[in-house]
Amino acid sequence: xxxxxxxxxHQFDDRxxxxxxxxxxxxxxxxTEILFxxxxxxxxxxxxxxxxAAFATASHHMNILLxxxxxxxxxxSSLTMALAVRGAQTGKQKASxxxxxxTMVLGTVxxxxxxxxxxxxxxxxxxxxxxxxxxxxxxxxxEIYFILYFMMTGLHALHMIIGVVLVGYIVLxxxxxxxxxxxxxxxxxxxLYWHFVDxxxxxxxxxxxxxxxxxxx
Numbered sequence: 001x002x003x004x005x006x007x008x009x010h011q012f013d014d015r016x017x018x019x020x021x022x023x024x025x026x027x028x029x030x031x032t033e034i035l036f037x038x039x040x041x042x043x044x045x046x047x048x049x050x051x052x053a054a055f056a057t058a059s060h061h062m063n064i065l066l067x068x069x070x071x072x073x074x075x076x077s078s079l080t081m082a083l084a085v086r087g088a089q090t091g092k093q094k095a096s097x098x099x100x101x102x103t104m105v106l107g108t109v110x111x112x113x114x115x116x117x118x119x120x121x122x123x124x125x126x127x128x129x130x131x132x133x134x135x136x137x138x139x140x141x142x143e144i145y146f147i148l149y150f151m152m153t154g155l156h157a158l159h160m161i162i163g164v165v166l167v168g169y170i171v172l173x174x175x176x177x178x179x180x181x182x183x184x185x186x187x188x189x190x191x192l193y194w195h196f197v198d199x200x201x202x203x204x205x206x207x208x209x210x211x212x213x214x215x216x217x
Contacts, residue, residue, distance in 0.1 A: 026189040030196050033159075037200055040155070044148050044207060047141070054141035058134070058149075059211035061126055063117055067209040070113050074198045077106035081167075085191045088184035093174055096187070100171045103194065107164045114157055121146070149208055156204060159197045166190050 048055045080102040087096030125133040126146050134142035170190050173179065179187055 022185055022189055023192075026192050030192065033196065037152075037155070040148065040152050041203070041207075044152070047144050047148065048211075051138060051141035051144070054136050054138040055145050056211045057136045058142045058145035059209060061121070061124060062209040063120065064209050066113050066117055067205055070110050071201065071205050073106050073110045073113070074201050077103050077110070078195055078198045080106065081191045081194045085184070085188050088174070088179050088187040089181060091181045093177070093179065096179075097171055097174045100167055100174065100187075104164050104167050104171070107160055107167070107194075111157060111160055111164075114153065118150075121150075152204055152208070156197065156200055159200070163190075163194050163197050166193065 080099045084096045084099035084103060087093065087099060121127055125131050128143045128147045128150070132139070132143050132146070136142050167190060170187055173186065
């Protein structure tokens with residue numbers, strides 16, 4: 001009996017098969033995530049078409065500067081993540097680790113800024129519930145906007161937290177010397193997850209923050 005290849009789980013014949021299976025698994029997982037977020041996007045589209053003026057008024061409470069900074073932060077994190085994967089592919093493990101840590105830092109910065117935004121919504125009484133206040137005759141529509149805002153951005157933030165933890169795990173494994181040009185797939189599929197989370201924000205930002213730019217009162 002031939003010896004089983006190193007770094008290959010027992011259920012796979014070789015590294016290529018293992019890589020294809022794990023990559024396909026991540027894509028399948030991301031497909032379910034698209035369906036998950038898609039339901040929220042559809043709810044947003046339905047309610048925005050029903051209450052366009054109230055949604056536009058509600059968007060005036062968004063801090064476009066902080067939202068723009070967070071967009072730039074996430075785009076930067078996608079770059080560092082992509083470069084980290086490239087470093088793992090080419091055997092530049094030290095550079096890969098540094099870039100992965102930079103990705104974690106940028107992700108944490110994003111979460112910190114989002115926390116500041118949430119605090120602002122709290123002080124402005126814009127959290128849906130008994131204390132909700134909205135400067136528009138259609139208070140119910142405004143509350144629906146902020147329900148969707150907290151659900152969509154909160155779910156995204158949860159995915160970002162998970163992403164930071166995953167990247168941290170990959171950093172630990174990299175420092176232990178577990179990856180090489182022959183085996184770097186965990187870094188690559190973690191990168192896929194990170195890019196997906198970033199792409200979701202690219203859709204959330206204009207939908208939630210930039211409504212008032214295109215809606216005329």
